[in-house]
Amino acid sequence: MDNYGNYETPIPIQRINDYYSSLRWRNQFSYMERLPQHLKEKVDSQDPVLQRYRLQISEGNDTTSQDLAKVDSSSTKINATLEKTFGNSMEDSILGRHQQYISQRPEWHAPWKLKRVINGHLGWVRCVAVDPIDNEWFVTGSNDATIKIWDLAKGHLKLTLAGHAMTVRDIAISERHPYMFSASEDKLVKCWDLEKNTAIRDYHGHLSGVHSVDIHPTLDLIATAGRDSVVRLWDIRARVSVMTLIGHKSPINKVHCLPVDPQIVSCSTDATIRLWDIIAGKSRKVLTHHKKSVRDMSFHPREFSMVSASTDDIRSWRLPEGALLTNFNSEKSGIINSLSVNQDNVLCAGGDNGTLSFYDYKSGHKYQTLATKEIPGSLGSERGILCSTFDQTGLRLITGETDKSIKIWHQDDIATPETNPGLPWNPKLSSQRF
Amino acid sequence: MFTSRLPPPTKTVHADSEIYQRSNERIVERLIKQPITVSSQSVANKLNFQDFLPLRQRNFDIEIPLPNAEEIRKATNKTKKVFDSLLQNKLESNGTSVANKNHKNVSSNVVRYGKSGTSNVVEMEIVEAVQDPLQPSRKKFRKAVAPISGEEVTPIYNSSNEKKLTKEEIRKWNIPSAISAWKNPNGYTISLDKRLGGKRSLAPNEVSSKFTDLSDALELADKRAREELSHRNERRKLLASHSGTPVQERDGKRLYNAGPEKTTGTEHAKIKAEEKELVSRYGERRNKNDVAQRLRKLAYAAGTSLSDKVISGTVAASKTPRVDYDTRLYSKGNKVHSKNSEPFYDDPLFVQQDIENIYRTKDTTSIPPTSAEARPVAFTKKTDIDESETKGKYGLSK
Numbered sequence: 001m002d003n004y005g006n007y008e009t010p011i012p013i014q015r016i017n018d019y020y021s022s023l024r025w026r027n028q029f030s031y032m033e034r035l036p037q038h039l040k041e042k043v044d045s046q047d048p049v050l051q052r053y054r055l056q057i058s059e060g061n062d063t064t065s066q067d068l069a070k071v072d073s074s075s076t077k078i079n080a081t082l083e084k085t086f087g088n089s090m091e092d093s094i095l096g097r098h099q100q101y102i103s104q105r106p107e108w109h110a111p112w113k114l115k116r117v118i119n120g121h122l123g124w125v126r127c128v129a130v131d132p133i134d135n136e137w138f139v140t141g142s143n144d145a146t147i148k149i150w151d152l153a154k155g156h157l158k159l160t161l162a163g164h165a166m167t168v169r170d171i172a173i174s175e176r177h178p179y180m181f182s183a184s185e186d187k188l189v190k191c192w193d194l195e196k197n198t199a200i201r202d203y204h205g206h207l208s209g210v211h212s213v214d215i216h217p218t219l220d221l222i223a224t225a226g227r228d229s230v231v232r233l234w235d236i237r238a239r240v241s242v243m244t245l246i247g248h249k250s251p252i253n254k255v256h257c258l259p260v261d262p263q264i265v266s267c268s269t270d271a272t273i274r275l276w277d278i279i280a281g282k283s284r285k286v287l288t289h290h291k292k293s294v295r296d297m298s299f300h301p302r303e304f305s306m307v308s309a310s311t312d313d314i315r316s317w318r319l320p321e322g323a324l325l326t327n328f329n330s331e332k333s334g335i336i337n338s339l340s341v342n343q344d345n346v347l348c349a350g351g352d353n354g355t356l357s358f359y360d361y362k363s364g365h366k367y368q369t370l371a372t373k374e375i376p377g378s379l380g381s382e383r384g385i386l387c388s389t390f391d392q393t394g395l396r397l398i399t400g401e402t403d404k405s406i407k408i409w410h411q412d413d414i415a416t417p418e419t420n421p422g423l424p425w426n427p428k429l430s431s432q433r434f
Numbered sequence: 435m436f437t438s439r440l441p442p443p444t445k446t447v448h449a450d451s452e453i454y455q456r457s458n459e460r461i462v463e464r465l466i467k468q469p470i471t472v473s474s475q476s477v478a479n480k481l482n483f484q485d486f487l488p489l490r491q492r493n494f495d496i497e498i499p500l501p502n503a504e505e506i507r508k509a510t511n512k513t514k515k516v517f518d519s520l521l522q523n524k525l526e527s528n529g530t531s532v533a534n535k536n537h538k539n540v541s542s543n544v545v546r547y548g549k550s551g552t553s554n555v556v557e558m559e560i561v562e563a564v565q566d567p568l569q570p571s572r573k574k575f576r577k578a579v580a581p582i583s584g585e586e587v588t589p590i591y592n593s594s595n596e597k598k599l600t601k602e603e604i605r606k607w608n609i610p611s612a613i614s615a616w617k618n619p620n621g622y623t624i625s626l627d628k629r630l631g632g633k634r635s636l637a638p639n640e641v642s643s644k645f646t647d648l649s650d651a652l653e654l655a656d657k658r659a660r661e662e663l664s665h666r667n668e669r670r671k672l673l674a675s676h677s678g679t680p681v682q683e684r685d686g687k688r689l690y691n692a693g694p695e696k697t698t699g700t701e702h703a704k705i706k707a708e709e710k711e712l713v714s715r716y717g718e719r720r721n722k723n724d725v726a727q728r729l730r731k732l733a734y735a736a737g738t739s740l741s742d743k744v745i746s747g748t749v750a751a752s753k754t755p756r757v758d759y760d761t762r763l764y765s766k767g768n769k770v771h772s773k774n775s776e777p778f779y780d781d782p783l784f785v786q787q788d789i790e791n792i793y794r795t796k797d798t799t800s801i802p803p804t805s806a807e808a809r810p811v812a813f814t815k816k817t818d819i820d821e822s823e824t825k826g827k828y829g830l831s832k
Contacts, residue, residue: 100492101491219510219514240521242517259506259509263509263513271592283585286588288589289592290592291594302500304499305498315488318496318498319498324485324489325489326488327488362495363490
């Protein structure tokens with residue numbers, strides 16, 4: 001008992017860190033320590049005999065002393081050897097690119113937590129949109145065929161709009177008109193006057209349920225798309241379908257308008273995203289990277305890029321041309337129903353199994369996952385996030401769920417990188433897919 | 435049958451048989467060779483490895499600026515022009531725009547017949563027929579995915595190496611369509627194993643143990659109630675033996691004593707005497723008939739006669755109902771009703787009213803009949819006048 005205290009000599013945290021980092025390095029990259037046999041032969045054949053011999057000796061020494069080596073030194077060493085052997089072509093190798101990727105640090109974000117639960121709908125909450133001007137209210141559309149307007153600060157119901165006969169699938173609020181547009185599965189798109197609180201126009205023409213609606217930011221056009229797998233452009237006042245964009249092979253999940261080309265972007269259950277040239281009336285580019293139905297896409301408010309999600313697969317794209325920007329570390333995340341990005345580079349992905357996962361937009365690092373709080377009395381199968389959006393400030397996240405509730409989330413104010421470091425930055429080579 | 439689908443005649447040598455053959459060859463060529471070679475080449479040309487590589491992998495902080503105002507303005511102007519013209523066309527074709535004269539002239543088309551040099555040149559102006567703007571569209575919308583027209587082949591950038599399902603695996607996932615056990619107009623059959631599989635865990639002819647539980651519980655409750663009753667009875671007997679005379683006997687005596695005391699006096703004696711007289715006359719006392727008899731007597735005394743009908747009606751009205759039920763049941767019900775707010779409906783609605791006396795026959799005895807009509811009708815023989823009439827009419831005789 002007396003010599004118990006002697007065992008408890010304090011180990012410096014630095015040493016523990018070193019130990020674990022070396023362990024991690026060995027588990028992940030020890031296979032990269034040596035070049036493959038065929039490459040080594042190639043390299044060796046270029047060097048003179050004496051140098052070849054030295055290299056071998058030095059490598060042998062390294063392996064003995066590398067157990068407690070720091071990550072940085074070892075990685076730079078490998079970098080150096082790789083660079084030495086391949087020169088400029090190193091950037092094209094998988095390992096080289098992964099090395100580059102891993103050496104960068106993702107931005108830290110505060111974790112998110114539940115702030116408020118709002119009940120009121122009698123069915124799934126299928127879509128949510130925030131007042132674009134004053135940021136004072138938000139709208140939800142539901143399976144009970146109603147649209148409800150809520151106060152954002154207090155969470156009170158302000159108004160219920162009834163007019164649709166079936167599920168309201170999408171809502172778009174205009175910044176330039178006092179109008180709100182809603183798309184429903186009853187094949188109708190309705191225009192609501194927010195000054196009179198009545199539906200003033202119907203847009204007939206879709207052959208099946210309408211899944212998505214969006215307003216063109218500069219022209220008096222709305223784009224709608226749905227189960228009949230075409231995108232229709234309507235003149236707001238004339239109620240005439242001005243253009244029909246044909247190309248998708250199965251129902252379209254989401255359509256979005258942009259002020260410059262590509263002015264229409266749509267994603268579909270045929271696993272493609274199409275960027276449309278509406279002057280020519282056909283698709284400019286088809287993005288075929290996803291394997292399964294692309295259920296949602298979202299646009300970054302501060303940069304010209306978008307993010308799209310299919311099962312286990314989130315990717316972001318640079319916009320005028322549609323070039324792949326980031327592969328998010330999203331394997332095993334299941335079906336993703338909704339995506340939303342805010343101006344602080346936080347991406348929220350709402351899963352069909354009720355998990356919210358938060359990513360750093362630029363690095364693709366998943367820093368938090370959390371399950372939604374279940375409403376008492378709801379079934380176990382009613383865990384699913386169907387829609388989500390950030391408010392105009394990007395500080396609050398509103399989600400609509402299958403348990404008929406609306407939930408508001410916010411970031412933890414007192415969290416710091418020290419207290420809440422989030423999930424570890426430990427991307428696997430396989431998660432990059434290429 | 436389309437004649438164009440028929441093969442060309444075999445015996446006659448056609449001038450364009452060669453063309454037929456060539457076109458056939460071309461079709462075959464298109465079907466077999468062309469698409470594959472061309473598309474694969476074009477796809478291969480388009481495929482770019484750099485498209486697989488995420489740009490932000492190298493540097494997270496790539497700047498991607500939003501489009502500036504100038505770009506937006508330019509794009510807006512360009513698209514606005516296109517869409518304005520498109521909208522104009524749409525509105526015109528829909529007939530929503532005002533039909534003006536100039537527009538008509540533009541669409542009209544002048545055609546000339548005959549040789550240009552000769553005098554008999556016929557000039558014709560072809561004008562589009564005016565359409566009813568409110569006529570619904572003649573196009574029939576079908577729920578079909580519109581075909582893609584003239585689109586280039588795009589390479590697929592995902593590794594779709596997913597395993598193809600075998601037939602057995604597909605069969606495993608197959609969910610058979612539901613067949614009702616009650617209504618099956620199309621006569622679908624359900625295989626025997628499926629029928630048995632669909633049933634619940636209970637084997638056929640097995641009764642749930644809950645039934646026996648219930649009967650046991652009921653039996654137990656009954657037994658307890660009986661025991662309690664017998665116990666109570668015993669206690670009551672014990673109490674009665676302590677006080678002396680048995681309770682029931684005593685009560686019965688009191689009732690017996692109270693009954694005749696009330697109806698003492700001259701009236702009672704009178705009635706008794708009458709009864710005695712009646713008994714002596716008819717030998718036996720008949721409850722039903724004595725009232726009628728009395729009525730007849732009264733009528734006789736008054737100097738009138740009563741019909742049998744009137745008498746039987748009066749008898750029925752004055753008849754008292756049989757008292758076969760236990761009156762305690764009713765008194766219990768009334769008590770409950772007075773205590774609780776909820777009414778206790780254990781007897782008919784009009785029990786207070788004497789239902790049998792609602793449709794009472796009129797008391798004809800008090801009012802003497804004034805006319806001959808009130809008296810009973812007497813049937814008489816046919817008179818001779820009737821006979822003469824019939825004879826005169828038809829000229830027939832017996």
